[in-house]
Amino acid sequence: MRVNNHKPHHSFQSSARVINQARPFRVLLANAKGGCGKTTLATNIASHFASQGEGTALIDYDPQGSSSDWLSARNSNAANITGIAAFKNQHLNTTRSYALRVPATTTRIVIDTPAGLTGHGLSDMIQASDLIIIPVIPSSIDIRAATRFIKDVLLSPSYRTRKKPIAVVANRVKKNTLIYQKLERFLNSLNIPFIASFRDTQQYVRASEHGLGLADYAQKDNKDRLEWLPMIAWLEQQIRLQNKFLKK
Ligand SMILES: Nc1ncnc2c1ncn2[C@@H]1O[C@H](COP(=O)(O)OP(=O)(O)O)[C@@H](O)[C@H]1O
């Protein structure tokens, strides 16, 4: 695969876009269970926004720093993403302060979160986001954990105060397996949209080693990019709806 060589369309020097600009749209990737794909989705969503010319910031709240590591490996030819290692800095560890730290040209913020997020920590993260995506992998343990986590989200004080779009995605799926069918039944039974399924493939692992996402590759009809289209479409639709609402 070939990496797109285009430069980011935005520039931190230009203030033209700042005027008339709504505040950045914030996408939260969360699930108390580790290993379900939060970082993989966060980095790929960030690379999607960046490749669209959006001023993109990736905020890493996981002390393991996987999103930050991903960004450090990213080549300067790839579309620019601003990284914030929020876990490193105690006083940044309140979700409200990061908004002050992103460049003024930021239009999209993607937030990666640690495993084990519950209670006040979860409620704070939800409060500081506009939309939540919950990845789930096909495993009985993960399905049970997702049931609890979704309940936690829906019952959290911040969500109850201000509802926002939530969706689930299936990750690392092997179609035609019984456990995937079980996951599919579970996700379809929820009262929140089940927007996409991503197959289990080393593509994500390889891309992540180079700080790349699927959007950074030139090949547009790649099988995995096609799998991403429904999620991207849903995401962009929610952003449009919110911007329309804010303009009123
Ligand atoms: N669709 C996928 N196919 C293959 N490997 C994946 C896929 N999604 C994630 N992985 C790998 O699984 C591991 C856990 O994913 P990660 O995104 O780090 O989960 P989390 O951030 O929720 O802990 C990583 O090594 C990642 O590269």
Ligand SMILES: [Mg+2]
């Ligand atoms: Mg992670």
